[in-house]
Amino acid sequence: MNMIWKTAWKNVWRNKIRSLVVISSVTIGIFAGVFSIALMNGMIAQRIYNVLDEEISHIQITAKDFRINNDPRLIIENRRETLSKIRAVNGIAAISERVFITGMANSAYKSAGVQIIGIDPESEKQVLGLYKKIIPGTGDYFEKESKFNLVLIGMELAKELNIYRYSVDSSAISRLKEKKLPENIINKLVPLIGKRFINEKQFIKKMNVVFSPGESKKYGLLIREEAGSLRKEARLMLTFLDSDNNQVGAVFRIAGLYNISNSVFEKSNVFVKNEDIKKLTGISDSSFHQLVVKLSDVDQIESIPAALAEKLPELEILSWKKIQPELAIMSDLVKQFYLVFGLIILAALSFGIINTMLMVVLERTRELGMLTAIGMNKRKVFSMIMLESVFLSLSGGVAGMIAGYFLISITAKTGINLSQYSEGFEALGYSSIVYPQITAGFFVIVTILIILTGVFSSIYPALKALKMNPVEAIRSE
Amino acid sequence: MKVIEINNVHKIYNETEIPVRAVDGVTLCFDEAEFAAIVGPSGSGKTTLLNLIGGLDSPTSGEILIDGINLSGLKSSELIDFRMMNIGFVFQAYNLIPVLTAKENVEFIMNLQKWSRKERDERTFELLKAVGLYERADSRPAKMSGGQQQRIAVARALASRPRFVLADEPTANLDSKSAATLLEIMEKLNHEEKITFIFSTHDARVVKMAHRVITLEDGKVVSDDVRE
Structure with missing residues (x-):
C-alpha cells in the first residue's frame, strides 16, 4: 500500500478515543440522514403507488374540457372506434370505461356531496386495485348479484353519513x-x-x-x-341530474365499504355499476365520460399519452402527472430536498471533522515540520491530511450506511406502524404504515458526498499545515 | 571533491529592535565523506548554520552551493525535492513517526522517492543491521529507548544515500553509553557509505570523534581544525 495512505490510516488511530468520537458522530449523522430519507422516500413512493393503484391509474381520457366543466353532457360517443385506437398503441395493459355524475348521498341521518362514478367492475379491476381495499365484513366489490342498485362507498363517507x-x-x-x-x-x-x-x-x-x-x-x-x-342493510339515496337536467333520485344498497389511505377520496367518491347509473341518467350504453388506462410499464408515461393524443386529437389525454401535478412535482422536488437535507447533515458533520483535523495539525506541528524538512512535498503533506480526514468521515459514513441499510431492510419488510397518527396521515393521503425504501444508487451518491465532505473538511487544516515554517515547526514543543 | 560550499553567508534576524546576526560572514567547504562537528556556545549560530546548509532557512546574503547548485536559486518546491534527494537529517528529538514501525520509518523517504519494494527492503534491512536494530524492525518508536530511536533516525537519514547528513545535537538527549554507540555507528557509516556527516554539538565525546571541528562564536567561524 502507498506509504502516504498507510501513514494516514495509522494516524487516524493515533488518538483512538478522539477518532471514535468523530466517527461515531458521523455514523449517527449518516444513519439518521439515510434512514430519514428512506422513510420519506417510502412514504412518497407509497403515496404515488396508492394514488395510481387506487385512485387514478396511469392515464385518463375524457372529452375536451370535461375535467374543467364537469358537464355530464361532455361524453365520449364513438366507443368502438375510440377503444380500438387506444388498443392499437403499444404498452396499453387495460382500459376501463366510466361515467361521472356529481350528486348527493343521503342517509337517514345526513347528506354529503359526492362524485358518483359508474364503472364496469370487471374492467375496473384490471386498471385499479380498489377492489382489494374492501373492509372485511362490510360487503364486497359488486361480486354478488342483486336486484337492487348497489353502491360502494368509502369508510370515511360511511362515518360521515352515520351509517x-x-x-x-x-x-x-x-x-x-x-x-x-x-x-x-x-x-x-x-x-x-x-x-x-x-x-x-x-x-x-x-x-x-x-x-x-x-x-x-x-x-x-x-x-x-x-x-x-x-348498519345492517344500510342504504343510501343518491340524487343527481339526468342528461336532461332533471333531478333524479334512487336508493342504493351498500355493496361494501372501501378503505384506502386517502380520507378525502373516501369521503367524496362513491362507485356504482355503469348499467345502473346509465339507466338512471339516460346516458346511452355506448357512451361514457372517462376512460381509465393502465400501462404495462409506468416508465412510458411520457411517450404513450403523446401517442394517444396524436390518434385522438378530439379528446383530452392526461397522464397521472397532469392529473395530480402536485404529486409529480413532489416526486421531483423531493429529490432536491434529499440533496439539501443531506448537505445540511454533511455540513454539520464537516465542522466536527474540521475541528478535529485542526487539533491534529496543531498536535503534530513538529512532525509535520520534520516531514517537510526531510523532503515530503506540499502535495504529499496535503494528501496525507486530506486522506486522514476522508478516512475519518468515510469510516463513520460506511458504518452509518451499513446501520441504516440493516434498519431499512428490516423495516421495509415489517413496516413502521404510525397508526397513532393515522387520521393525520390519511387526511393527507398517506398510509400510516410506512415501508422505508432506498436504492443502491443512493448509497453510491452518499458515499461520494461523504468523501467530498472529508476532502472539504481537510482543506483549511491542510492549508494551515502547509503554511508552517519547518524550522519553527521542528523547534516547537 | 567539494560537496558543500558556503560563501560569505550572513543570516540576520530582524524580529527584535536590535537585529541578531545569527550567522555572520561564514565561508566554509565540506568534502565528500567528511565527519565534521560544528561546536560553539549556545546562540553561537550552530543550528542556524545547519538549517541554512540544509535549505530549511535561507541566508540574508551570501550563497550556499551543494554540488555546485545554489540553494537560493531553487524554488520552494524544488528545494523540498532537493532535500529529499540529497540531504539526510537527524534531529535532537529523534522525530520519528510514532505510528510507523522502525522499518517503515527507515523506508519512508525511499517510498517518497518511489524505490521498488525489493530495493527498499534490501536497503532498510542493511541499515537496520548497521545500526544494530534488525531485530526491532517491527517495533514502534514508543517501544524503543531514546538511543535506539536515534539510531533509527540515523538509518532513516542515510536510507536514500544522500550526499550528506546534517545532525543537530544528535546525542543531546542520550545517556553516555547510547551516545557512544550512536557515534560509533555514525562513524562506521560515514566510512562505509562515504557520506559526509556534519553535526552541531556541545558534546565533548562527539567532538573527540570528529575528523574536523569548526568552532563558531557569535555567528563567526573562529577556528576550523582538521584532524588526521
Whole structure:
C-alpha cells in the first residue's frame, strides 16, 4: 500500500478515543440522514403507488374540457372506434370505461356531496386495485348479484353519513383478545358492552372517559376498528341530474365499504355499476365520460399519452402527472430536498471533522515540520491530511450506511406502524404504515458526498499545515 | 571533491529592535565523506548554520552551493525535492513517526522517492543491521529507548544515500553509553557509505570523534581544525 495512505490510516488511530468520537458522530449523522430519507422516500413512493393503484391509474381520457366543466353532457360517443385506437398503441395493459355524475348521498341521518362514478367492475379491476381495499365484513366489490342498485362507498363517507356504528359486543371483545389487547384494557371495555354509539365522535368521547389519554392514544384505533360495523342493510339515496337536467333520485344498497389511505377520496367518491347509473341518467350504453388506462410499464408515461393524443386529437389525454401535478412535482422536488437535507447533515458533520483535523495539525506541528524538512512535498503533506480526514468521515459514513441499510431492510419488510397518527396521515393521503425504501444508487451518491465532505473538511487544516515554517515547526514543543 | 560550499553567508534576524546576526560572514567547504562537528556556545549560530546548509532557512546574503547548485536559486518546491534527494537529517528529538514501525520509518523517504519494494527492503534491512536494530524492525518508536530511536533516525537519514547528513545535537538527549554507540555507528557509516556527516554539538565525546571541528562564536567561524 502507498506509504502516504498507510501513514494516514495509522494516524487516524493515533488518538483512538478522539477518532471514535468523530466517527461515531458521523455514523449517527449518516444513519439518521439515510434512514430519514428512506422513510420519506417510502412514504412518497407509497403515496404515488396508492394514488395510481387506487385512485387514478396511469392515464385518463375524457372529452375536451370535461375535467374543467364537469358537464355530464361532455361524453365520449364513438366507443368502438375510440377503444380500438387506444388498443392499437403499444404498452396499453387495460382500459376501463366510466361515467361521472356529481350528486348527493343521503342517509337517514345526513347528506354529503359526492362524485358518483359508474364503472364496469370487471374492467375496473384490471386498471385499479380498489377492489382489494374492501373492509372485511362490510360487503364486497359488486361480486354478488342483486336486484337492487348497489353502491360502494368509502369508510370515511360511511362515518360521515352515520351509517357506520360502534358497539362493543362479545365478538368484538374476543377479536380484541385475539389481537393481544391487555386484559386491564379489555376489563375497562366491559361496562360498554351492549351500548351503541351512532357515530365515531360519540364513541371516542366515551372512550376518553373510560381510558386514560395514553391508553386512548395507544389502543383507541384498534378498539374503534373492532367495535365499528356497518348498519345492517344500510342504504343510501343518491340524487343527481339526468342528461336532461332533471333531478333524479334512487336508493342504493351498500355493496361494501372501501378503505384506502386517502380520507378525502373516501369521503367524496362513491362507485356504482355503469348499467345502473346509465339507466338512471339516460346516458346511452355506448357512451361514457372517462376512460381509465393502465400501462404495462409506468416508465412510458411520457411517450404513450403523446401517442394517444396524436390518434385522438378530439379528446383530452392526461397522464397521472397532469392529473395530480402536485404529486409529480413532489416526486421531483423531493429529490432536491434529499440533496439539501443531506448537505445540511454533511455540513454539520464537516465542522466536527474540521475541528478535529485542526487539533491534529496543531498536535503534530513538529512532525509535520520534520516531514517537510526531510523532503515530503506540499502535495504529499496535503494528501496525507486530506486522506486522514476522508478516512475519518468515510469510516463513520460506511458504518452509518451499513446501520441504516440493516434498519431499512428490516423495516421495509415489517413496516413502521404510525397508526397513532393515522387520521393525520390519511387526511393527507398517506398510509400510516410506512415501508422505508432506498436504492443502491443512493448509497453510491452518499458515499461520494461523504468523501467530498472529508476532502472539504481537510482543506483549511491542510492549508494551515502547509503554511508552517519547518524550522519553527521542528523547534516547537 | 567539494560537496558543500558556503560563501560569505550572513543570516540576520530582524524580529527584535536590535537585529541578531545569527550567522555572520561564514565561508566554509565540506568534502565528500567528511565527519565534521560544528561546536560553539549556545546562540553561537550552530543550528542556524545547519538549517541554512540544509535549505530549511535561507541566508540574508551570501550563497550556499551543494554540488555546485545554489540553494537560493531553487524554488520552494524544488528545494523540498532537493532535500529529499540529497540531504539526510537527524534531529535532537529523534522525530520519528510514532505510528510507523522502525522499518517503515527507515523506508519512508525511499517510498517518497518511489524505490521498488525489493530495493527498499534490501536497503532498510542493511541499515537496520548497521545500526544494530534488525531485530526491532517491527517495533514502534514508543517501544524503543531514546538511543535506539536515534539510531533509527540515523538509518532513516542515510536510507536514500544522500550526499550528506546534517545532525543537530544528535546525542543531546542520550545517556553516555547510547551516545557512544550512536557515534560509533555514525562513524562506521560515514566510512562505509562515504557520506559526509556534519553535526552541531556541545558534546565533548562527539567532538573527540570528529575528523574536523569548526568552532563558531557569535555567528563567526573562529577556528576550523582538521584532524588526521
